[in-house]
Amino acid sequence: MESVLGRYRNLVILVGVLFLQVLGLAMQVKRGGNANDAANTRLIRIWGVGAITPFERVLVWAQNGSSDIWHNYFYLRGVRAENRQLKDQIEQMRLEQVRLAEDAAQARRLQTLLAFKEQFISRTVAAQVIGSSGSDLSRTVYIDKGESAGIKRDMAVITADGIVGKVLVVYSSVSQVLLINDQSSGVGALLEKTRLQGVLRGTANGEVVLERVMSDEQVPLGETVLTSGGDQIFPKGLPIGSVMKVGNGKDLFLNIKIKPAANLSKLEEVLVLVENKERQAVAEENVHVRAADILAQRLPSVPDKPATSANAAAGTAGTTANPAAVKTAAKPGSTAPATAPAPKKPSTSSNVSSASAPGTGQAAKQAAKPAAKPADQTSPQTSPAPKNAGAASDTEATPKPDASEKPASDQPKTAEPTPAAAPTPPPADAKPPADQSSPQ
Amino acid sequence: MPSRPPTRAALNSVPITYTSNEQVEVYRFSIPVTIGVPLLALFLQSFLPLRFPLFRDYVDLPLLITIFFAMARRNPIAGLFTGAIIGLAQDMLGHNPIGIYGIAKTVVGYGASSLGVKLDVENAGARLLVTLGFYLVHSAVHYTVGHGLVNMTQTWSWSHGILAGLANAILAVPLFFLLDKFKQRT
Numbered sequence: 001m002e003s004v005l006g007r008y009r010n011l012v013i014l015v016g017v018l019f020l021q022v023l024g025l026a027m028q029v030k031r032g033g034n035a036n037d038a039a040n041t042r043l044i045r046i047w048g049v050g051a052i053t054p055f056e057r058v059l060v061w062a063q064n065g066s067s068d069i070w071h072n073y074f075y076l077r078g079v080r081a082e083n084r085q086l087k088d089q090i091e092q093m094r095l096e097q098v099r100l101a102e103d104a105a106q107a108r109r110l111q112t113l114l115a116f117k118e119q120f121i122s123r124t125v126a127a128q129v130i131g132s133s134g135s136d137l138s139r140t141v142y143i144d145k146g147e148s149a150g151i152k153r154d155m156a157v158i159t160a161d162g163i164v165g166k167v168l169v170v171y172s173s174v175s176q177v178l179l180i181n182d183q184s185s186g187v188g189a190l191l192e193k194t195r196l197q198g199v200l201r202g203t204a205n206g207e208v209v210l211e212r213v214m215s216d217e218q219v220p221l222g223e224t225v226l227t228s229g230g231d232q233i234f235p236k237g238l239p240i241g242s243v244m245k246v247g248n249g250k251d252l253f254l255n256i257k258i259k260p261a262a263n264l265s266k267l268e269e270v271l272v273l274v275e276n277k278e279r280q281a282v283a284e285e286n287v288h289v290r291a292a293d294i295l296a297q298r299l300p301s302v303p304d305k306p307a308t309s310a311n312a313a314a315g316t317a318g319t320t321a322n323p324a325a326v327k328t329a330a331k332p333g334s335t336a337p338a339t340a341p342a343p344k345k346p347s348t349s350s351n352v353s354s355a356s357a358p359g360t361g362q363a364a365k366q367a368a369k370p371a372a373k374p375a376d377q378t379s380p381q382t383s384p385a386p387k388n389a390g391a392a393s394d395t396e397a398t399p400k401p402d403a404s405e406k407p408a409s410d411q412p413k414t415a416e417p418t419p420a421a422a423p424t425p426p427p428a429d430a431k432p433p434a435d436q437s438s439p440q
Numbered sequence: 441m442p443s444r445p446p447t448r449a450a451l452n453s454v455p456i457t458y459t460s461n462e463q464v465e466v467y468r469f470s471i472p473v474t475i476g477v478p479l480l481a482l483f484l485q486s487f488l489p490l491r492f493p494l495f496r497d498y499v500d501l502p503l504l505i506t507i508f509f510a511m512a513r514r515n516p517i518a519g520l521f522t523g524a525i526i527g528l529a530q531d532m533l534g535h536n537p538i539g540i541y542g543i544a545k546t547v548v549g550y551g552a553s554s555l556g557v558k559l560d561v562e563n564a565g566a567r568l569l570v571t572l573g574f575y576l577v578h579s580a581v582h583y584t585v586g587h588g589l590v591n592m593t594q595t596w597s598w599s600h601g602i603l604a605g606l607a608n609a610i611l612a613v614p615l616f617f618l619l620d621k622f623k624q625r626t
Contacts, residue, residue, distance in 0.1 A: 134486040134489060135536075137536060140534060
């Protein structure tokens, strides 16, 4: 080393002096560009990030690739059971969705009446977390999307669970995100039920606290904290977390410790809200899909009957439809039509309305049960089509759409109800009669 | 009688002044190791907290690398420059002003190399204690600079400092033995 230094001493000193000058310049020079994005970024930071993040990007890519191969092609234990469980869950969520759609439609109508303006997220960019600051005093992470993906400074970063932070610095292909538990971060927040507003801040040890709530207020533990929209970064109503601990703070304010909904210490994928729009609330007309209708579509329908009996059934509305249908279900070959009329006449029978109540997956299952059982019992005796019996037993286990729809479409007699069919369900867009209490 | 020219070992060794008259070796490292190991440490310090969140709170790999290089080179000037460069690079990854880690690691680099000149720090026990001590020094300087100059809100916790110091010291022992493989005698 000494010989090298001695031999190239002048050159080494020259390089050293140049290096120091460049370093000094890099610490002063700010990169040009958009006024909001990289203009305030020191060149030395850009170099530092540019040197580290490519390695992280490659490693994350390799890790994800190998993990995907393992999980998608080899480690598939329990996937079938999980799939079945998820299908059940989808059924339940569909029913729940109908109820929520009703609520939302009602809310929109009310908002229109009050001339509300609503904000909605119109575009997001998915990004992967590829690195962090590595320091407990700077709680930031790097994501693999930057200026080229349309990311800008101060955009909100969220996950499906809740908010994560905001974009702090944007580089060409990566961005630095300031997490909500950093001590320099601040988010406008409100409590879901009590509607108390406050400011969410990070602490030096990485906790999240809600400040500026007066100490005479009652804040229940476990209450959900949402964004208030007051910071002009996060749209209103995004989940932040829940109240973990309430204590006395400074100057007549409470010190409320929040458990973030998103797992800030183990972030992998995030969404950057690149576009928020504000529009006048518009009520949607004629969108009245009921849980009963959804359920009716998912379950097998009543087989065609002679016109006379159909008319009779129509005349007596739903009061006679149910027992008749249950009897029909017991007939061999029919694949559980008993539940078909049930949801179609939700208001006329207590059994039916309970079966079609949204958000109750158990009720939906129970609705499928009586239909399947008779089919099961009769199939060994007179079953002309064992496949249908099998389908019926499937229906009993879980009201899967495949199991329940197939027989209906296979058999012409149990096809979808036509206007000629007697126990006609109300059309999807038709409003329910006034006396029918909506299952929602 | 003409004085004998100094031997190569005498030129490249520093006498131990406190404990004995033995001379300790001064080591150098190849350029790839000099650049690659600190970069790798910075990369791991940035990447591993995503998988192991406690890593960020309890381990400071760039600090361990600073201590190792400073102690092996036994040259205070080299030590302080090593610390300054690694610290500044670490500062760049965060969003706080650049220089807080730089100053803290410069002090540690200078101290570690100065200590390396005077003491034999090649055995595991000495390395454990030295790392623990320098972690606390690093934390104290970082806290002072961050609190005093940058006006950052920080909390000082002895329990956390000692725990993290111990974690770093325990990690340092095998890490230093691993890095010993890259040493080259001058």
